[in-house]
Amino acid sequence: MLKIAIVGATGIVGQQAIVNLTNHPWFKITNLAASQRSAGKTYQNALKDGNGSSRWWCPEELPEEIANIMVEDASEFDPTCVDLIFSAMDAKIAKELEPKYAQTTPVISTASAFRYEADTPILIGGVNMDQVALLAHQQQKRGWQGFVAPKSNCTISGLTISLKPILDNFGLKQVIMTSLQAMSGAGRSPGLSAMDMTENVVPYIAGEEPKAETEPQKILGQLTSNTIIPADFKISATCTRVPVLDGHLVSTFVETEKPCTPEEVKAAMTSFGKEFTALNLPSSPANIIEVTDDPFRPQPRLDRERGGGMSVTVGRLRKDPLFTNGIKYVCLAHNTKLGAAKGAIQTAEYLVKYYLKWL
Amino acid sequence: MLKIAIVGATGIVGQQAIVNLTNHPWFKITNLAASQRSAGKTYQNALKDGNGSSRWWCPEELPEEIANIMVEDASEFDPTCVDLIFSAMDAKIAKELEPKYAQTTPVISTASAFRYEADTPILIGGVNMDQVALLAHQQQKRGWQGFVAPKSNCTISGLTISLKPILDNFGLKQVIMTSLQAMSGAGRSPGLSAMDMTENVVPYIAGEEPKAETEPQKILGQLTSNTIIPADFKISATCTRVPVLDGHLVSTFVETEKPCTPEEVKAAMTSFGKEFTALNLPSSPANIIEVTDDPFRPQPRLDRERGGGMSVTVGRLRKDPLFTNGIKYVCLAHNTKLGAAKGAIQTAEYLVKYYLKWL
């Protein structure tokens, strides 16, 4: 078993990492680290709020063996005591601490700190695992024994996966998207106000659209020896927040290079990623994309758990009336599973087996 | 005071017509008609369900003087006993009964039955009142003393209003829209299931997108002597249902003919429709469009009541990164006020004063 530390363990992403790493066949959580405020307490006590209530937010119960781990101070954490680090820190702190850890130890990160570095890929299972090769360049250039491998922004995880088979088969010219994002994406400290999100929609998420308009091109880009050349298509995004717990839905309009029928796109999506799922990584779903013919689907509450929260569900595939070559659809991905902790763990699985070759 | 009958009075649109016509300075509700099942009962009793509860769904109280009106059978209703008919019937029944009424009496309708007839305009206050002239052709051609004047689909009311100043100032090439529609748009008999609409989004509304992709062009079209030539731009729509009570939000991406900055579009929208609001019709708002600079607005719950539910709120105006000339924004309209009963009443006000010249 590989020893893994979760840094940023008390936040919601850290908690989800705990849930998804408990009973994992390859990884064992041996260390938890967080801010100084939590350091020196058992994990269980670090989660207690002033009213004696626990800020453990996952529906799954907090595992006994985790509850009693003593939380360490992230800024003083010794990365050499574990094989791998799962970083769920805020971007600002991640920027500072992840490079320290990476000097000796591989870091899988849900933070955005390194996403836009030229020598760093944004990895999504089944989509761009060839870009893993860039990590060797990152290690060499920075003189690290470890590396930092960040996951993508949660909003575009599902969208980018759905675009990959379109790009491969029909080419991409432009994408217009409106997201209807779940509230869990805003975190829990304190997260969104109930008074704002009751029978309401908020048509803006600070900082989200610039990420949505640039990350997919990098993820779907061309690997060179020392960087990634972004794919050559444009995205226009409007990101909204809707009163849904989990599951980001994206209304998508795509102009393609070549003609495509809904049936062809369905076929391309359905057959997508079979080599990757054939690797049978512990966190991988049976199907990376599932296409539904029910016109009323996908719905966040009904479809977000498909494939253990790791499948993207695409529905409403139909010809776009504007573009000579085009398609429109909605896609749904579980933002705190595929789009966060579990997606990052899937990447960790791939890296330890096929890049680090520890298994 | 002009005598007005509400036909389809027991449904939610009929109820909203009652609320908006109560204490109206020009109209007095003298007759209520509905299906045979309700006929012969007082309105109050016709609303009682099996459990002794009232199916009066408006937050406003049912006016005393309306409660005791005896409901008549719509299929046997004598249109000559009133000056004007407000039709809130289902499309299928409207198709059959509205022409009968129109032989003698003007009909303002919220049903879709006549919207797509070549000799019939779809009127929206401040947008296309010049098309009122087509009603004369309708009357003459069909040999009617009255007429049928339908309102637009509720989804595109706000969108179409927001597009009008863009069309006038910058020209329109294409529009991509994703609607986030309120639940009240699905009516109340029985309407949407609470189990479907709790922390969920339904990415499809049967029959909505074809209307959204064609009505705006007719409304914004060119009047000729005997019909309307649709405006020459295309729309691609995805319509979704969100857990909001009232207020349809539309995420809108527009390619224009000419260059336009967000500031120019804001100026065009803000100054739009001043001649119409200057008419001071009882149901008109102070501003047809209100533009907000708060990036988190418009929000359905906070902004739907602007201008008494008759103003369209536009926010998030910004350059679209895809189109050489383009703009993107979100717009919000109250679907059961501007988009239904109150919008139709505003049209009625215009027609009695400036077309029928009864006032």
Next chain:
Amino acid sequence: MLKIAIVGATGIVGQQAIVNLTNHPWFKITNLAASQRSAGKTYQNALKDGNGSSRWWCPEELPEEIANIMVEDASEFDPTCVDLIFSAMDAKIAKELEPKYAQTTPVISTASAFRYEADTPILIGGVNMDQVALLAHQQQKRGWQGFVAPKSNCTISGLTISLKPILDNFGLKQVIMTSLQAMSGAGRSPGLSAMDMTENVVPYIAGEEPKAETEPQKILGQLTSNTIIPADFKISATCTRVPVLDGHLVSTFVETEKPCTPEEVKAAMTSFGKEFTALNLPSSPANIIEVTDDPFRPQPRLDRERGGGMSVTVGRLRKDPLFTNGIKYVCLAHNTKLGAAKGAIQTAEYLVKYYLKWL
């Protein structure tokens, strides 16, 4: 494997029975029956609505092998082709058909049709399994080879379980309860209106309070040779509906015969039902009652799935200031698991093993 038929298979309770019986170690679903309207179609097709959407409402996927079973007409169903019948019919139809089936075959029922018959127990696992003996009297008196064993009303499942250890240890004088009931309790045909249940509470559920004020006394009553003498305490109930998907919460105030401290009640509840759970029935939870010390719990969304939806969670145990001997608390039970299909299946498990002795 015992062959089981689900009658009333297309409704929500029938669907939940399918989910809970799929992969059951003892039972195999061999037949599905429903109203004439569904008969002759595959189950999958019987669920299709007019829009091509499936009325399969469970989050779990419809099992392949069930999807293709041909639905039979409940009124003509031959009960002898199965070992056991799970009845999820409406009370009125159940009243007519359950006796027919029971002539030859045991019927486990979620309907209320037989609950108040003098010769029929209302069985809840761990609470009153001694009352199973009354079924022999029912069979003999009615000349049935089978029997009808109904489950309790979903509202009082959790309450009654929580009262049993109090009754056993401290005696019961009176109970005042206010329920906050989930929307799934109202079914799905069409169930509650989304417009009624959005940011709202409905302080009445037709027909619920009389059941809540009488069923617990029967369930907790004294078995005689031919009937059950209700336990001698009174209940006053107010039943309300809240915007929660699943999980009925009951605010409970209890006057006891003998003094009791919160600690004593907690101990009595925590140790309750160990002989029953020791039977290890497939649907039984590890703990019939779980007591939480977190003052903010139990919460429906966080606690309803405890014990696979079969545990009752009790919280906020504290002295009642009114009664010399008294206790107050809130309890939560999953209304569509413990309170409906899965609770009935647990009863079926007990009956086939310990009453019918088929296993």
Next chain:
Amino acid sequence: MLKIAIVGATGIVGQQAIVNLTNHPWFKITNLAASQRSAGKTYQNALKDGNGSSRWWCPEELPEEIANIMVEDASEFDPTCVDLIFSAMDAKIAKELEPKYAQTTPVISTASAFRYEADTPILIGGVNMDQVALLAHQQQKRGWQGFVAPKSNCTISGLTISLKPILDNFGLKQVIMTSLQAMSGAGRSPGLSAMDMTENVVPYIAGEEPKAETEPQKILGQLTSNTIIPADFKISATCTRVPVLDGHLVSTFVETEKPCTPEEVKAAMTSFGKEFTALNLPSSPANIIEVTDDPFRPQPRLDRERGGGMSVTVGRLRKDPLFTNGIKYVCLAHNTKLGAAKGAIQTAEYLVKYYLKWL
């Protein structure tokens, strides 16, 4: 016009005070004060958050003339520059500052700081205005020219009003209540988390039950020369939070001294408080209590605005099966109108006219 200052002006209660005092016939807001952080900014700017969005949370628009008032530092505010102070501060700060202000100026307060002082009444319009006389004692004893008059806890406003006609006509022995409280009661800084309040109930509100179990007795108590002797009945309360925006619903079980039928209680409630409403105070409703016969009412969303948010709606009046003499019902009050700012303003109206005799 009397000059009034709002202290604690930036919080939600302060905002509601602004809304309810704008266009008031007797009062004019001349000063706004808040914490040091807001001092020296215009009110409008003090409300801006880091994202450029306004933390003005009322559905009504922020009045122009208020927006530009310069906010003062509450701790340095000179109370002599106004006739009256409306205090919407947190309890802790109120404890410190209200006595300072009261040395010269009357203070109407929504804070709990002075509620439990022996020389201070908790005033509710129509219920205990005779207790106003105690303010003279407070002034004399403390050597104040002004006074502090606090409003009651929002949860028990409606309950206490509903109990008053029962106490007067039938006597009170004990009350068992379960509240279903709206989210706005938790304030906005930051208030409740949307993730906690979505399709969920939280069965505990810190600090609420002790208030609910003691304030009503003081409000309904006997005035003596220097204090109030609490009414002699007991209350047992469980307070829960439900996903409702505004409107606290209380499920109430009452044991009375004398027999009472639902009809008698309805008559007592309906005729209650007519002398008070006859005073025609600007904020008073036509009826202090409205009794509904619709079994499904009152509902928070439908009934909270009755009487401009100042009427209590009582429904489901019926015999309680437990008590020889008893009644049960649900009552609803608008927690941020009757239960907070507007209720306090009504008290202010009474005081300036009938105690201070300034009008």
